[in-house]
Amino acid sequence: MGTGGLSTARIGVITFPGTLDDVDALRAVRHAGAEPVALWHADEDLHGVDAVVVPGGFSYGDYLRAGAIAAHQPVLRAVVNAASRRTPILGICNGFQILCEANLLPGALVRNAGLHFLCRDQRLRVESNATAWTGRYAPGAEIVVPLKSIEGRYVADELTLAALEGDGRVVFRYLGGNPNGAVNDIAGITSADGRVVGVMPHPEHAIDPLTGPSSDGLDLFRSAVDAVLASVRA
Amino acid sequence: MNDLHGTYFLSGQRVTSRPSAGSLTRVPRVVVDVVPKPEILDPQGQAIMRALPRLGVHGVRDVRQGKHFVLDVEDDVDAQTLHRIAGELLANPVIEDWTVRRL
Numbered sequence: 001m002g003t004g005g006l007s008t009a010r011i012g013v014i015t016f017p018g019t020l021d022d023v024d025a026l027r028a029v030r031h032a033g034a035e036p037v038a039l040w041h042a043d044e045d046l047h048g049v050d051a052v053v054v055p056g057g058f059s060y061g062d063y064l065r066a067g068a069i070a071a072h073q074p075v076l077r078a079v080v081n082a083a084s085r086r087t088p089i090l091g092i093c094n095g096f097q098i099l100c101e102a103n104l105l106p107g108a109l110v111r112n113a114g115l116h117f118l119c120r121d122q123r124l125r126v127e128s129n130a131t132a133w134t135g136r137y138a139p140g141a142e143i144v145v146p147l148k149s150i151e152g153r154y155v156a157d158e159l160t161l162a163a164l165e166g167d168g169r170v171v172f173r174y175l176g177g178n179p180n181g182a183v184n185d186i187a188g189i190t191s192a193d194g195r196v197v198g199v200m201p202h203p204e205h206a207i208d209p210l211t212g213p214s215s216d217g218l219d220l221f222r223s224a225v226d227a228v229l230a231s232v233r234a
Numbered sequence: 235m236n237d238l239h240g241t242y243f244l245s246g247q248r249v250t251s252r253p254s255a256g257s258l259t260r261v262p263r264v265v266v267d268v269v270p271k272p273e274i275l276d277p278q279g280q281a282i283m284r285a286l287p288r289l290g291v292h293g294v295r296d297v298r299q300g301k302h303f304v305l306d307v308e309d310d311v312d313a314q315t316l317h318r319i320a321g322e323l324l325a326n327p328v329i330e331d332w333t334v335r336r337l
Contacts, residue, residue: 065326072323101326108328110270115277155274155329181275 009228012049020057032221056093067097088132096198107156113181122147132227143216269300
């Protein structure tokens with residue numbers, strides 16, 4: 001990948017028709033000291049980036065199912081290929097839904113149990129720092145980031161759930177009450193290799209106290225920079 | 235009901251009138267129904283349940299809300315392809331069951 005002798009990481013952020021949070025995600029990448037690279041849904045390749053953020057919003061108007069149409073776009077084929085090469089991939093909110101629809105992460109995200117769109121600052125526990133996106137957090141760290149979703153309820157069958165819990169692949173859990181009925185209070189999970197992470201709340205909105213409830217989310221992006229630099233050195 | 239360029243419905247099949255061909259061309263119609271799996275909580279179905287008494291309707295034990303797709307397909311689209319369409323795009327097998335019916 002495009003990292004020969006690099007001093008920092010190039011992190012791509014994908015924009016689909018209907019994506020909302022790409023600008024904040026690009027800004028979060030910049031705040032983390034990485035070079036942000038805008039990627040487009042029709043791109044056949046990832047322009048040599050070292051990591052990819054699939055941001056939130058309403059890609060394709062949530063037609064059919066949230067994330068279902070985006071999961072079949074050309075850029076997602078490139079993301080699936082990159083994931084097989086251990087490229088760090090982060091899906092946030094609609095991005096998490098897209099990664100599940102693309103089978104990069106197990107389970108699915110369905111309508112909130114209470115049917116309401118939720119928009120609030122949400123407390124989370126970081127359950128695992130053994131991923132490409134959470135290495136900077138202390139295990140068990142509590143963070144506050146915005147949650148804003150209506151299709152935020154994580155579900156998976158019992159076998160999948162047992163595997164996720166048993167292998168330490170639940171990365172974030174809701175604290176202070178379950179906001180949407182997600183099974184086991186799950187707010188985020190990771191792939192078996194810890195390189196792909198999906199999270200329903202929005203760390204990219206919490207990178208600067210001026211514009212968010214905290215700067216707790218910034219360490220996801222810094223962690224990815226660490227992971228990229230470590231894999232180059234390795 | 236139908237004019238030279240129109241369509242009408244007959245026994246669930248769309249019959250398209252093509253004046254230039256001078257004959258009727260039948261386009262096979264396929265219906266895919268998608269519903270949430272029984273173990274998946276369906277809050278939209280529950281909201282419909284709660285609205286029924288307000289209509290004065292009683293005796294409905296459960297409501298599951300799903301999706302109904304109507305496809306007009308060429309003759310050479312086989313059953314295996316239809317199930318691919320249903321299982322890889324129209325439904326998410328993690329949360330939904332589906333049926334494919336040719337009309």
